[in-house]
Structures are given as C-alpha cells and as structure tokens.
Amino acid sequence: MKKIITVGREFGSGGRELGRRLAEELGFEYYDKEIVSEIAKKTSLSEGYVKSVLESKPHQLYPITIGRTMAIVGDYQFSQLQTVYQAQDSIIKDLASKSDCVIVGRCADYILREHDPYRIFVYADMESRLRRCRERAVEGEDLSEKALKQHIQDIDKGRAKYYDFYTGQKWGAKENYDLLLNTTDRDIKNLVPHLANLIRNM
C-alpha cells in the first residue's frame, strides 16, 4: 500500500510549507491546490466556486448537519455540494492509489482513513501566525493587525466547519491525528528533515 501523510493546519501556522518540504524530503508527491483544479475539471464547476465550497462559505454549509442543510439550501444547491464532495473523495483516493504522497487539507485524513495515513496537524499561537502572514504577504496587501487577525480566524472557522461537517469529527482535536506540532517560533525548514526521520520510523 502507498504511504500517505496528511497535513491539517491552522492558517498562518506554516502547515503548507511543512507539508511541501516534507514531501521533498521524503521524495513523495505533494498535493494541495491541485486538488481544487481537479475537482473543477471533473465537475465542470468554476475553480472559484469549488474553492468557496471547500472554504465553507456560510451560505453553503450553514447549518452544520446534512439534514438541516438540505432543508435550508434547497435540493439543487445541496446536490452541487454533494457533487463537489464526491469529486473530492474520488480524486483524493485516486491520487493516493498512484504514489506515496503528502496531502494538505481537504479532509484527506478522513477520506483516506482506510489507507492508514500518518495524520499531522500543525498549529501556532496567534502572534506567530500574524508574523508568518505578514512575512509572506504580497506587496500591497496591507491589512491592519485587527483585520488580519479577523481574516485568520474567519479562515480557520471555515476550515473547522467544513471538516466537522464532512467528517463528523472535530478539526484539530488530538484524537483525530497522530502528531500535532506547534510551530510557534520554530524554523520549519530546519525541523522538517528530523520530522521526516521520525515519521519514517513510526
């Protein structure tokens, strides 16, 4: 069976960088945004729409349970959500069957639960996440401290809502992961080779 590592992450924690570097270090494939493009292709929906579903914009996933969502969003919208979920499910399973890989986000830990993935969750304190966001901001992006903090919280709220809705589990709760890593004040580039070694020996 292929070796699968999944990485859940708080926004700004460096989880994506950690996933990418881990894949490089281990010689695994790396999947992240590619999955959105694949879903869009498979469903003929726009990438923007797929992304908004996967980021759990409130009009699509509110409230939490499937039963109630059906009642509120209506049959057509619900059926589109189902289409996106099913495409995501099949694309992720397909990728995982092809080669050893690291998959960031997208509930891959849950979707691939029968493949026994090594499930990592990356998090950090707010100060460190604000700093990381500032460092990687493109020129011109200049949110106030308060607005950036709100942005981080909104994105994570969406991720948590989407994960909880889709998996019936709690996003970031330790029982759903094999290793949770706090990256506050840590140098991801430096730690990844050692993390890779630990995972190789788990």
Place this chain on the structure above:
Amino acid sequence: MKKIITVGREFGSGGRELGRRLAEELGFEYYDKEIVSEIAKKTSLSEGYVKSVLESKPHQLYPITIGRTMAIVGDYQFSQLQTVYQAQDSIIKDLASKSDCVIVGRCADYILREHDPYRIFVYADMESRLRRCRERAVEGEDLSEKALKQHIQDIDKGRAKYYDFYTGQKWGAKENYDLLLNTTDRDIKNLVPHLANLIRNM
C-alpha cells in the same frame, strides 16, 4: 539556561516510558516518582497522602475553583493542599535549575513556563491503552476489561482535574504543548531516538 522537557500523558499511553527513554537518549536527568518522595520529605506528610493530593482525589480538590475549595474543604485542609503545591513548585524549580532534565507529569510544563520547556503530551486510543496496561500488569492484577477501562478513565479524570485546578489551563489541549504524540500501535523504544533528534533541532 538548562534544557527542560516536560511530558504530560494519558494513563496507559506509554508516556512515562517515552519520558524515561528520551532522558536516556539525550543524557538528561529523569524525574517522575522522585518528586513525590521529595515533597513528602519537605512537608513531613506521608508519601501516600502527597500522592493522593497529586492524583486529585475528589475529597481534596472538589470542586474546581480555589475559592469554592476553600469554602468546602476548610481552612486546615486547604492549607495542607497549599503546602503540597508550594513544595512541588519549589522542588521542580530546584531540579530544573540543576541540570538538563525530563520531568513527567506534576504540572511541570506550567511550573517551569518561564524556563521555556519543550512540552510534550502523549496519548493513545483506549484499546491501545488497555493493551499496554495488561502487558505491564504485575501478576495477580487481573481486572476485568470494564474495570480496567474505568480505572484508566478515573486516573485521567484526576490528572485533568489536578492540572486544570493548578494551572488554570486545560489538560491535553494542544495550545498548552509543543508536540502531541499519539502512541496507538507505536513502538516507543523504536521512535524515541528519532523524537530526540527532532527535539534537539527544534
């Protein structure tokens, strides 16, 4: 400043073994039960009594807040609790000032928070914890599955209550640790050298 590693752990997760092996691997001192003996010596209380306080028997720590505890357990008992806490605090700080060390339990992560300890939490699913408890049981110890599960849950309830009471933080919640490790179906002896390497490079 000395290097300090603290290990919080669910009962039966192998956290104590992990702490001991980690100390060996890193050439650090290792402290666990020694702390109870030291507290007993320092306070002239019996080891059994100190242990019962540290395991948070309900008559001593119920209910959770200090204010209410004072009202219910009475001044004398409260003052004895304070004595144990203060002794624990000073012994742990003293040990940490002497040499690099691994300390298991005892709220050491919180007590030594100004020394920037590397804070590990070890956990596992119930099935794996039951198995680990069976494997290390002394002859004659033969609890039913149900009774052993209850025993594990009771001990963890006590640890959580004691930790939450003493630190004002939540036991096992990821924001209070640097790394959380799920030891379900893992070989602790095998993984420790690699975990030690990761920690050396954090």
